[in-house]
Amino acid sequence: MTKQTWTAAVSAVLFVALAAVVSLVPVPFVSWSPGATVNLFEAVDGQPRVDIQGVETYPTTGQLRLTTVSVTRVDSRLTLPEALLSYWLSAREVLPREAVYPAGVSTDEIQAREAQSMDNSQSAAVAAGLRAAGEKVVEYPMVQAVSNGSPADGKLKPGDFIVRIDNKVVSTIDAVRRAIQSHEVGQAIVFTVLRDGQQATETVTGVASNTNPTSPVVGINLAVGYSYEPTVVFRIDAGIGGPSAGLMFALAVYDLVTPADLIAGRAVAGTGTITGDGTVGAIGGIQEKIAGAEAAGATIFLVPAANCDDVRELSTPVRLVRVETLAQAITALRTLSDPATADSVQGCA
Incomplete structure (x- = not known):
């Protein structure tokens, strides 16, 4: 073997070894991608996903879907090839790890915070939905x-x-x-x-x-x-946390306790935090959530007004509807049900 051949062989081996190391070393980033959607009007093990007792409820038709983001778990690490793939693929984002998971906070603490945020979101959503329906809160x-x-x-x-x-x-x-x-x-x-x-x-x-x-x-x-008088139980996967489903929870409560069928057979998805007075707030991962809703067959997506700048250039067949409050969301869904008035509903363009 010549000196040149030996050098080339060693270089090739070193390159392969280095590439293997680089591909396995974790990087300080997390990936966001479209997550699952959950139809709040769907039964779970024969029981309503949103179960309301103590007040008269009414039948609903169609789908009302909360949306999620699939994120790198707190106890997992992203490799460089995975980070690059997520960066280049559509409807995905790569974020600094500390922007999602603060340094020095344990996995248990993060999971507890997410669960607490979900509990707070559900409590505020019930209050907002019942108030919109005229119930005392x-x-x-x-x-x-x-x-x-x-x-x-x-x-x-x-x-x-x-x-x-x-x-x-x-x-x-x-x-x-x-x-x-x-x-x-x-x-x-x-x-x-x-x-x-x-x-x-x-x-x-x-x-x-x-x-x-x-x-x-x-x-x-x-x-x-x-x-409030009614008892409301949400049967949601424990792996779903955070406050961003608040708007959809409130709409589910409202639709169930009011006689008119608000969703009326349509496939409606959305996202947004909510307060007890019905104010809708911004969330993260809006483009990933819209992509997930599109894949689930949604035709309408409720976008928090504060997130509209994030989707102005987004191309999607889903009708994006801008909302600042629960009352606006309810009005928009009613207006969209009539072809004669549907064009008057404000989007994010």
């Missing part, structure tokens, strides 16, 4: 979480509605915080809460905050809670 400052070992641990519970502090009515989260801050460190604070429909009183002693030794804390996180 009452807001309370609510205990969302209690820190282990804190003064409130074992006394206050997640889901408690706080109605009074020291026998004074508190109706907002800010009012609860001001009432706690009005005490001295070491002073007893009397909470009156609604728990499982019953009123209870708990006395909690404030301790010094880590950031301000003169400021008392009791170890609770607060959120807006909603009280």
Whole structure:
């Protein structure tokens, strides 16, 4: 073997070895691609996917699909070839890993946050949907979480509605915080809460905050809670998390508790966060979600107004409808059902 042949052979082997290493080394990115859609009017094991008890419900027709993004799992890593493939393929994105999964946060913590976001989204969606249907909904400052070992641990519970502090009515989260801050460190604070429909009183002693030794804390996180008569159960795959299905949950609740058939046999998909008053917010992965809806046969897609800039140049046969509120979504779907008025519905162009 000549010197030149030997050199070429060694170079080839080194190149192949280097290419193999590069192809296996993980890169600090994650991939987004079109995910599954879920028809909220579909039965699961013989039971409604959105199950409402305690109020009259009505038949629905058609499909109302929440949409998802398939994302690299928190416990998986993307290789360079996979990242490049996702970058070049349509309806896919590659994002810095820390933009999706913050550094220093464990897999369990991320999954718990996603599950909590889903729970909050469903609660707000039920409130928005029932309100739009004319049902009574009452807001309370609510205990969302209690820190282990804190003064409130074992006394206050997640889901408690706080109605009074020291026998004074508190109706907002800010009012609860001001009432706690009005005490001295070491002073007893009397909470009156609604728990499982019953009123209870708990006395909690404030301790010094880590950031301000003169400021008392009791170890609770607060959120807006909603009280209403019906019971609503969502049968959704536990692997689906986050807040972006809020709009679709609210539409499902509204359509089920109102006599008119809003979806009326159509295949409607969409996305968007929602608040208890029906405000629709932006989400991530809008193009991937539209691609997933298109693959599932949807003909209408509800786009949060704040995401319209992301889809203005998108080519799709699906009718994109711009919405800022649940009320706008309801009106748009009614208007689209009549060919004489359908052209008046605003899109994202």
